[in-house]
Amino acid sequence: MGTPERIVIVGGGVAGFSAAQELRSRGYAGALTLVSPEGLPYDRPPLSKGYLLGTEDAGRILLAPESWYAEHGVEVVAARATALDLSGYRPVAVLERGTRLGADRLLVATGALPRRLGIPGGERALALRSRGDADALRRVLVPGARIAVVGAGLIGAEVASAAAALGADATLIDPVATPLVPAVGEDLALRLHAMHGERGVATLVAAPAAIEDGTHDAAPHLVRLAGGRAVAADAVVVGVGVTPDTALAEAAGLEADDGIVVGPDGSTSHHAVFAAGDATRVRRQVAVVRGGPPAVLQRRAEHWEAAVRSGQAAAAGMLGEAPAEVGAPWFWSDRHGVHVEAVGTMDARQAPGARTVLREADGVPVAAFLVAADGHLLGAAAIDQPLVVRAARRIIDRGLVPDPDRLADPSVDPRRLAR
Template identity: 50%
Template sequence: MSQPRSAAIIGAGPAGFSAAAELRRRGFPGRIQLLDPDGLPYDRPPLSKAYLAGGSATALAEDSWYQANAVEVVSGTAVQLHPDSGTVVLAGGEEIQADAVLLATGGTARTLPVPGAEFLHALRTRADADALRGRLGAGKRLAIIGAGLIGAEVAATAAAAGTAVVLIDPVPVPLVPAMGPEAAAYLHSLHARNGVETLTALPVDVVPDGAGLAVLLEDGSAVAADTVLAAVGMVPDTALAEAAGLEVDDGIVVDSAGRTSHPRAYAAGDAVRLRSGGHLERRAEHWDAAVRSGQAAAAGILGQEPPEAAVPWFWTDRYGIHAEAVGSMTRSGSSVERGLPGPGYMVFRVSEDGTLAGAAGIDAGNSMRAARRLIALGKPVDAAALADPKVDLRRLLRPRP
């Protein structure tokens, strides 16, 4: 396909928005339309934290940015995609035409496969947060099924509002793949310290119980609550892609430049799955990965080289602490701890070849940034230096004399 004169982006989350911004940054002069049911893009991470606690929605850009960058925001829902003609059909019958179409459709909340799932709340959108926000506070009871990223953050927000919270998960310590066992155990321990009850259990049913609900567990016990939130992950929204005949395999299959199996269609964000080196990688479901995939797809639309792949970065905020992880905490090798669990605590994952594979930290900003650069460099690291809190990790970045 020749240089496109117009681009339509379906989905205005971080992937779709970053694609629009990157198109303009790379000098694309054509028409850009950004389509989303919610209209102007807003940031999703605050939905489980500041926004849920009563704050305002955080816009991804000021309103003036869209005018200054000639990005048209279209409020609507795409129901059909015809990639051969570049036509997007909206729910009301209106059509958008573009030379290139980018799918940034994200995902939907995974449904808990138990009876009574219709009683459960989810948290993926601002509307979901609005529905949940009014059900928190003193005297309210909240049961959360799923103690991963979203479940844990909502538990912290709800507890701070005075809600009685029970957090249920069949895994004793969630987030081990992302944070490593040591840092994940510390994070999970914060729930009890902040008055949140945690149960290692498997829900099997949700039933009405007086004016509230009861979550029935596999061991025969029950948890009473006014509200039950299911935070059990997401399902990639691939419906448009599948109906349009694009290759889909637990996500829209793309290359490193966001190209799908059709030359007019690109995809980015939580709904994509990268084909690399002849195999399909796992989907990345976090903000930083979505932003970078949007930027890569913008490069692909323009026929340019995408940015170099970055070291994966993940973060979570709860109970007043900021936790991060970079790289891989599951790589074969050994773990090295720095300091004691609490602010400044870090855990490093050192590969068998002596290079740094991953790092997790608690309120360890500068050190985490240095760790990310060390991973990218791929140079051998000294385990003793990693373990010593007196050693500034930035020193390890300098070439040895």
């Protein structure tokens, strides 16, 4: 198709920004427009951490200062795309008020939407996905406020932690007794979940059945739980995952299956349209087995680094270049003053015969490793041990077979584990 003269990116999250950044770093000199409904792109992980706590302001969470866009020739259009017109050879992004932006390549980076509670009164719950959501939540996280958080995964745990730090009375509700086991392994998940009670956060193993008017209990909301119990709250927050925002893509006829279907380079079912970030699902070629599928759809990746890499890969694809090799997936989280990281997979259900190797300090688990039956390292997770996770990532990416005893020994310098 030749080198594009004009590229339009629809979506101002980290995937869209990373694509713009990568395009310029690869030498693309053509016109580049970033359609971002909220204006200058900002980082979302701090929304449930420093920004919610008030230790970071709107300026500090920007992905780049305003001057960067002028210096790199990136036009930011603060508007929302309402449609994609793919009827012609060149795709067109249709913005609110009818503005049309044609392009030689179009990147869809619309991200994901917070999953809502499908229960009566579920619309009462606050979600946390945007800066505006965080601002609204911050206004109710005041000393003495009663906050009910539905969902004890990463976001829910971070919100409960912030609520406790700000003096609110938080109750964390989840139907799973020990959340995050597939993400960090059972031992670390138990330690992390126990921190809630240690910091004054009440935890309930239950599923919400309805959110009602709670004025008769001197609270705006009443969270009814399956089984009849109720939790009075001044605010209810939901953190039960996200769904890919594929509305524009599907309305335009792009292939989607729980996400916009893309190749490793972000290519979609339309020759000039690419996609990246939380809205996508990658189809990768596999070794062809007689009678088996020639390609498989991977699970959607919803973490920050995955979105960055996805944007970078799509930038390469739009220029007709090969994307960089991507290592083992990695994510992090902060709660109650500790830092959690994980790399690869810690989900033992996906690896029959795998075993967990623990690293402890004074009898407390600080890191866990999932080792395959053949000795290869599948994943690792750690609390306040970033060097351990960094070493584990090198081991996984290089396909090394580590010594389990060295993994478990806290006296072994993490920097020596991958040697």
